Amino acid sequence: MIRGWTAVYLRELFILRRRLAKLIPSWSVSPLLYLIAFGYAVGRHVAVGNHSYLEFLIPGLVAMASMTQAFAISSEINIARFYWYIFDEFQSAPISNLAYVLGEVLAGMTRAFLAGLVILILGACFGVVLSYNPLFWAALLLNSFVFASLAVGCAMNVRSHADQTLLTNFIITPMAFLGGTFFPLSQLPGWGQNLLQLLPLTHAAHAVRAAAFNDPAQAVDYLVLTGVGCLCFLFAILSVNRAKA
Amino acid sequence: MTHPIIEVANLTKQFGSLAALSGVSFQVGGGEIYAYLGPNGAGKTTTIRILTSLTRRDGGEVRLNGYDIEKNPLECKAQFGLVPQHTNLDADLSVKENLLIHGLLHRMERRAITRRTGELLEYMEMSDRLQTVVKKLSGGLKRRLLIARALMHAPKILFMDEPTVGLDPAIRRSIWGFIKKIRNDGATIFLTTHYIEEAEVLADRVAFLDAGKMVAEDTSANLMAAIGQWAVDYLEESRLRTAYFKSREEAGDYILTRASGCTVRRVNLEDAFISMTGRKIS
Numbered sequence: 001m002i003r004g005w006t007a008v009y010l011r012e013l014f015i016l017r018r019r020l021a022k023l024i025p026s027w028s029v030s031p032l033l034y035l036i037a038f039g040y041a042v043g044r045h046v047a048v049g050n051h052s053y054l055e056f057l058i059p060g061l062v063a064m065a066s067m068t069q070a071f072a073i074s075s076e077i078n079i080a081r082f083y084w085y086i087f088d089e090f091q092s093a094p095i096s097n098l099a100y101v102l103g104e105v106l107a108g109m110t111r112a113f114l115a116g117l118v119i120l121i122l123g124a125c126f127g128v129v130l131s132y133n134p135l136f137w138a139a140l141l142l143n144s145f146v147f148a149s150l151a152v153g154c155a156m157n158v159r160s161h162a163d164q165t166l167l168t169n170f171i172i173t174p175m176a177f178l179g180g181t182f183f184p185l186s187q188l189p190g191w192g193q194n195l196l197q198l199l200p201l202t203h204a205a206h207a208v209r210a211a212a213f214n215d216p217a218q219a220v221d222y223l224v225l226t227g228v229g230c231l232c233f234l235f236a237i238l239s240v241n242r243a244k245a
Numbered sequence: 246m247t248h249p250i251i252e253v254a255n256l257t258k259q260f261g262s263l264a265a266l267s268g269v270s271f272q273v274g275g276g277e278i279y280a281y282l283g284p285n286g287a288g289k290t291t292t293i294r295i296l297t298s299l300t301r302r303d304g305g306e307v308r309l310n311g312y313d314i315e316k317n318p319l320e321c322k323a324q325f326g327l328v329p330q331h332t333n334l335d336a337d338l339s340v341k342e343n344l345l346i347h348g349l350l351h352r353m354e355r356r357a358i359t360r361r362t363g364e365l366l367e368y369m370e371m372s373d374r375l376q377t378v379v380k381k382l383s384g385g386l387k388r389r390l391l392i393a394r395a396l397m398h399a400p401k402i403l404f405m406d407e408p409t410v411g412l413d414p415a416i417r418r419s420i421w422g423f424i425k426k427i428r429n430d431g432a433t434i435f436l437t438t439h440y441i442e443e444a445e446v447l448a449d450r451v452a453f454l455d456a457g458k459m460v461a462e463d464t465s466a467n468l469m470a471a472i473g474q475w476a477v478d479y480l481e482e483s484r485l486r487t488a489y490f491k492s493r494e495e496a497g498d499y500i501l502t503r504a505s506g507c508t509v510r511r512v513n514l515e516d517a518f519i520s521m522t523g524r525k526i527s
Contacts, residue, residue: 007349011335014346018337085333092297093350094322244301 004095008103012076016111027069027115031061031122038182040126048184051213055130058123059209060181062116063143067179067201069115070144071172073108074151078161087243097240101152105233108148109141116140136211142225143204147172149232156239180205200228247274250402250433251296256305258291258457265291267457269305273435273450275401278428280448281437282514284526288457289437290330293406296435297327310401323351325402326395330410332387336380340366340390343379344397351398358397365393369423385416392423396432403427405436409443421446439526441515451514455522468517476516479507487516 016023035057043053081087090100120132130136158164179201185193196202207221251273258266266288273279281289294300296307298318307314310324334343341362348358366372369389374382382390388408395403408424409417417440424447428434438444444451445465453460453468461468473489475496480486489512490496500507518526 003352004350007346010349011338011346014338014342015335084336085329085331086335088299088327088329088333089347090350091299092322092325092327093347094319094352095350096319241301244299 004093004099005103005106007093007095008090008100009106012073012104012107013110015076016107016114020114023111024114024118027065027118028122031065031119034061034182035122035126052128054123054126054128055213056184056209057182058119058128058130059136059212060205061123062119062140062212063179063201063205063208064176064181065115065119066112066140066144067147067204068172068176070108070112070147071151071168072111073104073148074155074164074167075161076107077104077152077155078158078164081155081243082161091244097237100240101149101233101236104152105145105148105236108151109144112144112148113140116144130212131214133211133214135217136208139204139207139211139221139225142222142229143200143208145229146200146204146225146232149229149236153232153236153239156236156243175199175201178202180209200225247276249273250275250310251279251435252306252308253292253296254306256292256295256307257303258288258295258300259303264457266295266302266305269454269457269459271452271459271462273433275433276428276431277449278424278434278436278447280444280451281435281454282439282441282444282451282518282526283437283454284439284524286456287454289439289454290406291457292454293327293404293435293437297325297404298322323398324400325404326398326400328388328391328395328403328405328408330406332391334379334387334390334394337378339376339378340371340382341375343390344394347394347397353398361397361399365396368396368426369393385412385419388412388416388420389423392420392427396427400432402433402435405434407437407439409438409440417443441513441526445514453518453521455518455524460521461517465514468514469512472517472520473512475509476512477507477509479503487519489516489520 035054039054039057043057046053048056123129154167155164158167178196179199180196185196185202188196203221203224207217207225210217249272254270256266256269269292281292283289291300295302298314298321309321312320312324314321344362344365345358348361353361366375369392371386371389374386379387379390409420412420421443424434436447448465450463451465451468452462473491475490475493477488477490477496477499478485479488488499490499496509500509515526
């Protein structure tokens with residue numbers, strides 16, 4: 001059932017390899033600006049619990065970058081589908097929808113992993129090195145699994161590249177700012193905290209931060225990310241046939 | 246016709262209120278070159294997209310090498326290679342990488358991919374381009390690479406959608422040479438085209454498609470013979486008209502009855518198409 005996923009994944013890796021020299025600087029720009037503006041300038045004298053604001057910010061940025069870069073695979077798929085017609089090559093090959101989705105989701109997760117690494121290196125440049133233990137990486141990978149799967153599903157359902165941009169504006173951008181990246185949710189009123197618990201990024205940021213601070217992990221974060229990720233993956237598989245005319 | 250390897254029955258496809266295909270049926274025998282000829286918008290690309298699982302059909306049956314497209318989709322897809330109308334190579338990847346990805350998609354072993362890549366690039370006379378990035382290839386070389394990619398997994402059927410569209414005449418003729426070579430090596434070729442000469446030079450049998458309906462299907466010689474051997478073009482009330490004749494003598498006699506401005510020539514497939522549909526192909 002999953003034979004052929006290596007071809008889909010390998011193609012994305014070839015493209016990633018060719019563009020990596022351009023992508024790494026582009027992945028660095030926004031986090032660098034957030035680190036300078038919020039972490040270094042505004043947050044220099046601010047503490048969140050027992051940690052400096054810069055220490056608080058970096059795990060949040062890792063969660064946010066893994067989300068945006070995992071979701072960015074949708075743009076790559078749409079460019080391949082609408083402009084280069086490369087999606088036809090996959091559709092006419094004897095591979096299952098599961099194999100296609102698996103290859104693309106892994107490609108999104110790889111991008112997310114690399115973008116997360118870039119944040120950690122930038123953080124180190126600002127003198128912040130936290131605990132990057134297995135739970136930290138597990139949370140990062142689960143978060144990227146959620147958003148790469150969502151990205152593939154969305155890419156199969158949109159009718160143009162412009163529609164894809166709308167999805168990013170309405171889903172990803174609000175989540176990036178409200179999912180516990182830049183501020184502790186405990187600052188919000190109870191109803192606001194409850195509302196934001198519905199966002200997978202909230203759980204990802206919480207899990208990544210807890211692991212980075214060596215705080216006790218909350219199973220609910222990992223369970224929510226796993227559950228939402230599986231649902232999004234199923235959505236992606238069921239959506240592949242919709243991309244046919 | 247030998248044992249049919251492509252079997253299509255009552256194929257229908259609707260895009261909104263437009264009937265793109267209305268009950269199209271045909272069979273293509275093993276080792277045959279079958280040309281699907283029609284003007285733009287006739288339904289040629291829709292047919293090839295349905296046969297290659299890229300577009301859903303509304304009705305009808307399709308079997309490729311005995312496999313039903315509905316019941317055995319993956320087996321069906323393993324039977325053919327596709328040369329699409331639009332170049333859909335990965336422009337940022339090398340020739341070798343493009344062929345590798347295709348081979349893996351078709352479940353080939355790495356060693357077999359390497360061997361087949363060498364054979365095909367030699368076959369398409371582009372062995373020196375193995376490491377070249379695709380965006381640096383000329384239009385003709387990209388088209389040859391598309392054909393090589395489609396042949397990578399040694400398919401029994403090769404679907405070619407307007408394989409020479411946009412190419413200059415010299416390159417077009419070289420592609421025709423490759424198509425004949427592929428057929429001689431045993432593949433069945435289904436090609437769509439709106440170039441009359443392409444169908445005349447290549448096809449064992451030709452189907453005329455017009456407004457989603459199959460108008461006729463036969464050998465080029467029979468389709469042309471149905472209207473005559475010779476054509477006389479003449480002007481009447483400022484419009485170019487054509488009369489068809491069985492022999493050159495009859496055509497000559499007809500010319501004598503007209504005042505002037507007549508030309509005599511051999512009948513071609515376009516004449517046959519016009520006589521059946523009242524419309525030009527190109």
